[in-house]
Amino acid sequence: MPVMTTAELMVFLDREFPQAATAGMEIEHLDDRTIRLRLPTDEQHLRPGGTVSGPTLVWLADVGFYLLILGQLGPVALAVTTNLNINFMRKPKAASQLVGEGRLLKLGRSLAVGDFTIWNDGQSEPVAHATMTYSIPRRSKG
Amino acid sequence: MPVMTTAELMVFLDREFPQAATAGMEIEHLDDRTIRLRLPTDEQHLRPGGTVSGPTLVWLADVGFYLLILGQLGPVALAVTTNLNINFMRKPKAASQLVGEGRLLKLGRSLAVGDFTIWNDGQSEPVAHATMTYSIPRRSKG
Amino acid sequence: MPVMTTAELMVFLDREFPQAATAGMEIEHLDDRTIRLRLPTDEQHLRPGGTVSGPTLVWLADVGFYLLILGQLGPVALAVTTNLNINFMRKPKAASQLVGEGRLLKLGRSLAVGDFTIWNDGQSEPVAHATMTYSIPRRSKG
Amino acid sequence: MPVMTTAELMVFLDREFPQAATAGMEIEHLDDRTIRLRLPTDEQHLRPGGTVSGPTLVWLADVGFYLLILGQLGPVALAVTTNLNINFMRKPKAASQLVGEGRLLKLGRSLAVGDFTIWNDGQSEPVAHATMTYSIPRRSKG
Numbered sequence: 001m002p003v004m005t006t007a008e009l010m011v012f013l014d015r016e017f018p019q020a021a022t023a024g025m026e027i028e029h030l031d032d033r034t035i036r037l038r039l040p041t042d043e044q045h046l047r048p049g050g051t052v053s054g055p056t057l058v059w060l061a062d063v064g065f066y067l068l069i070l071g072q073l074g075p076v077a078l079a080v081t082t083n084l085n086i087n088f089m090r091k092p093k094a095a096s097q098l099v100g101e102g103r104l105l106k107l108g109r110s111l112a113v114g115d116f117t118i119w120n121d122g123q124s125e126p127v128a129h130a131t132m133t134y135s136i137p138r139r140s141k142g
Numbered sequence: 143m144p145v146m147t148t149a150e151l152m153v154f155l156d157r158e159f160p161q162a163a164t165a166g167m168e169i170e171h172l173d174d175r176t177i178r179l180r181l182p183t184d185e186q187h188l189r190p191g192g193t194v195s196g197p198t199l200v201w202l203a204d205v206g207f208y209l210l211i212l213g214q215l216g217p218v219a220l221a222v223t224t225n226l227n228i229n230f231m232r233k234p235k236a237a238s239q240l241v242g243e244g245r246l247l248k249l250g251r252s253l254a255v256g257d258f259t260i261w262n263d264g265q266s267e268p269v270a271h272a273t274m275t276y277s278i279p280r281r282s283k284g
Numbered sequence: 285m286p287v288m289t290t291a292e293l294m295v296f297l298d299r300e301f302p303q304a305a306t307a308g309m310e311i312e313h314l315d316d317r318t319i320r321l322r323l324p325t326d327e328q329h330l331r332p333g334g335t336v337s338g339p340t341l342v343w344l345a346d347v348g349f350y351l352l353i354l355g356q357l358g359p360v361a362l363a364v365t366t367n368l369n370i371n372f373m374r375k376p377k378a379a380s381q382l383v384g385e386g387r388l389l390k391l392g393r394s395l396a397v398g399d400f401t402i403w404n405d406g407q408s409e410p411v412a413h414a415t416m417t418y419s420i421p422r423r424s425k426g
Numbered sequence: 427m428p429v430m431t432t433a434e435l436m437v438f439l440d441r442e443f444p445q446a447a448t449a450g451m452e453i454e455h456l457d458d459r460t461i462r463l464r465l466p467t468d469e470q471h472l473r474p475g476g477t478v479s480g481p482t483l484v485w486l487a488d489v490g491f492y493l494l495i496l497g498q499l500g501p502v503a504l505a506v507t508t509n510l511n512i513n514f515m516r517k518p519k520a521a522s523q524l525v526g527e528g529r530l531l532k533l534g535r536s537l538a539v540g541d542f543t544i545w546n547d548g549q550s551e552p553v554a555h556a557t558m559t560y561s562i563p564r565r566s567k568g
Contacts, residue, residue: 054346054365055339062338081338082537083509083559085227085273085369087255089248105259105271106231110536111508111561113229115257115271117247129247129257131227131273133509133559135537196488196507197481204480223480224395225367225417227511252394253366253419275367275417277395369511369557371539373532389543389555390515397513399541399555401531413531413541415511415557 002071006030009067012075017063027067035068035102038121041094052092052127060100061086061116061130068102069112069134079112079134086130097121110136144213148172151209154217159205169209177210177244180263183236194234194269202242203228203258203272210244211254211276221254221276228272239263252278286355290314293351296359301347311351319352319386322405325378336376336411344384345370345400345414352386353396353418363396363418370414381405394420428497432456435493438501443489453493461494461528464547467520478518478553486526487512487542487556494528495538495560505538505560512556523547536562 004012006027029036039060041052062081069079092098099119106113112134117126146154148169171178181202183194204223211221234240241261248255254276259268288296290311313320323344325336346365353363376382383403390397396418401410430438432453455462465486467478488507495505518524525545532539538560543552 054368055343058342058368059339081372083369083371084338084342085367085511087247087273087275087367088365089250089255105229105268108231113231113271115273126247129255129273131229131257131271133229196510197485200484200510201481223514225511225513226480226484227369227509229509230507371531371557371559373534373539389513389552392515397515397555399557410531413539413557415513415541415555417513 002030002032003074004071006071008075009071012070013063013067030068030071032072033104035064035071037064037067037100037102039098039100041092041096041098052094052098054088057088057092057098057118057128058084058086058130060098060118061102061128062132064100064102065114065116065130065132065134068104068114069107069136072104072107073136079136081132082111082135083133084130085132086128088128090125090127092118092127093120098127108136110138112136144172144174145216146213148213150217151213154212155205155209172210172213174214175246177206177213179206179209179242179244181240181242183234183238183240194236194240196230199230199234199240199260199270200226200228200272202240202260203244203270204274206242206244207256207258207272207274208276210246210256211249211278214246214249215278221278223274224253224277225275226272227274228270230270232267232269234260234269235262240269250278252280254278286314286316287358288355290355292359293355296354297347297351314352314355316356317388319348319355321348321351321384321386323382323384325376325380325382336378336382338372341372341376341382341402341412342368342370342414344382344402345386345412346416348384348386349398349400349414349416350418352388352398353391353420356388356391357420363420365416366395366419367417368414369416370412372412374409374411376402376411377404382411392420394422396420428456428458429500430497432497434501435497438496439489439493456494456497458498459530461490461497463490463493463526463528465524465526467518467522467524478520478524480514483514483518483524483544483554484510484512484556486524486544487528487554488558490526491528491540491542491556491558492560494530494540495533495562498530498533499562505562507558508537508561509559510556511558512554514554516551516553518544518553519546524553534562536564538562 024040102116166182244258308324386400450466528542
């Protein structure tokens with residue numbers, strides 16, 4: 001069972017990343033292996049042509065997988081991304097919400113590996129898929 | 143619905159890759175989006191220490207995703223891998239079968255993208271996870 | 285020889301990405317194979333702890349490689365990123381300029397592949413290294 | 427300065443990977459940051475159509491970067507690959523030698539990161555480019 005609730009995760013995120021583009025982000029689901037997020041896109045996420053920018057998709061995958069790890073380890077963890085691989089597969093629509101699902105593939109002592117898929121809400125074909133590795137700092141005992 | 147059966151895929155594979163290490167490989171499942179394979183490991187796949195070698199895992203992910211694409215496009219397709227990203231997460235055991243599951247994330251006119259996860263049979267934690275892009279040759283009409 | 289000068293590239297970038305975080309960015313060098321950029325970091329690139337954020341590094345690699353391709357193809361090209369793989373290796377310093385070098389590994393008809401390395405100015409150990417694939421739209425003849 | 431000579435590296439490789447496809451492989455150069463290898467291709471590396479197989483290219487990049495790390499750490503190290511990302515850019519020719527160059531981007535206490543580029547001997551355009559992460563086991567002191 002996760003050691004943090006979705007509400008606790010959102011409080012932590014707001015405090016640690018005050019300038020983050022998390023306005024309106026919702027964690028719909030969290031368990032030992034998966035997380036599901038929803039993000040309304042607005043002006044700050046868009047690029048010319050009205051599509052959601054690549055960095056916004058990278059950021060959503062990265063922060064989503066971070067929350068999934070944090071949910072298992074608790075708020076003391078200071079995990080950092082060491083590797084991110086992302087495939088951009090379709091143009092995301094601007095006038096839509098993004099939905100993202102993360103999956104934990106490994107949670108070891110020093111590394112966590114997982115993937116994260118992003119869809120436009122209501123569509124079955126994903127817009128992007130990322131695989132990530134996080135380095136987990138050594139935890140003190142007791 | 144796939145345009146090739148699993149039996150037709152195995153015939154195609156044996157003919158095109160006669161020296162391939164496919165001895166004993168089985169396609170357990172194939173549909174529009176996913177494939178499931180089983181591979182008994184033997185001497186030729188092992189490295190010192192009795193573990194399955196990294197190149198064997200790369201090869202299984204690559205051939206598995208290739209069969210998934212081929213199942214959708216038919217035997218004329220000559221798709222080639224352009225990008226492969228793989229995370230090795232646990233040591234695979236030698237005295238075991240490998241089970242692999244592929245997932246099609248995009249099947250476009252010129253590119254196919256998907257991922258492939260590999261387990262030791264009977265274990266819930268994956269040993270490796272790969273994401274791949276295949277380039278699909280332009281098809282003639284008619 | 286590149287078909288666009290570094291000055292033309294900067295004009296194009298400012299017009300197409302008016303909100304982009306390119307304030308103060310400079311292209312120090314451009315030839316058929318390589319590009320070298322310099323970016324002063326400021327408030328908008330930072331995250332708590334005073335380090336440069338991961339998305340800023342992703343963005344710099346992506347825009348840097350985009351400019352390298354554009355320099356070869358001219359301003360009509362609308363190349364889009366299809367794959368990005370990045371390794372974060374060291375914490376970038378805030379009170380410093382970032383220097384980035386891109387390298388073209390393949391410029392084909394439909395795909396361009398290259399890598400991009402980022403340093404803190406004056407240090408020999410890189411902070412991040414990215415490999416990218418861009419899809420190049422079919423060009424009309426004449 | 428490396429702690430192992432190129433001759434010592436080849437002895438180590440032959441002993442640890444007796445069945446490896448290293449027949450005829452030569453280390454042309456090794457220093458603190460880079461390695462340069464040469465591999466004649468023969469029957470066992472080929473696939474139908476007379477081109478060098480993808481797994482051979484993956485294996486060459488992996489073993490080449492492994493030798494570069496080993497040259498710095500000495501023969502006791504048991505580093506294992508945790509992530510490999512490879513772009514296949516051109517068809518390698520069969521009747522040719524492959525030349526590979528590795529570059530160390532980070533050699534930390536627990537992770538090493540680098541890239542490896544492969545050419546057909548005598549050609550300027552690379553056939554493949556890989557980026558890899560190796561996990562380095564904790565070393566005992568003294």
